[in-house]
Amino acid sequence: MNAQPQPTEDGANADQASLLSPPPARLLRLPEVIDRVGLRRSAIYQRMSEGRFPKSRSLGSKCAVWVEAEIDAWIAAVARSPD
Incomplete structure (x- = not known):
């Protein structure tokens, strides 16, 4: 059986909505x-420490x-920089 995509509140189906919504936020380790x-x-x-790179967040004493x-x-800003 083929399941039909369910419409969202704005009338788009779930597949279209997933393409439009940003991916969930991720946390990156060092x-x-x-x-x-x-x-x-x-x-x-x-x-x-110089304020030229995003600050890390602490999830614990060693994380x-x-x-x-x-x-x-930050990567996009460096790529746009003429230097």
């Missing part, structure tokens, strides 16, 4: 941040995370 931005741990923390959207915005 190894993934390093892979995405190409900086070493020390450079990330140095730039954070720091970054908001993915903030990292993506």
Whole structure:
């Protein structure tokens, strides 16, 4: 049996709604941040202290995370920079 997509409140079906809605927010651990931005741990923390990199959030005494959207915005800003 083929299930039919259910319409949402605005009349679009669920497949269309999922294409329009942003993906859920993710939290990134340091190894993934390093892979995405190409900086070493020390450079990330140095730039954070200078206010030139998104701040991490603490989830516990030994768990720091970054908001993915903030990292993506930082990457986009660096890509737009003429330097």
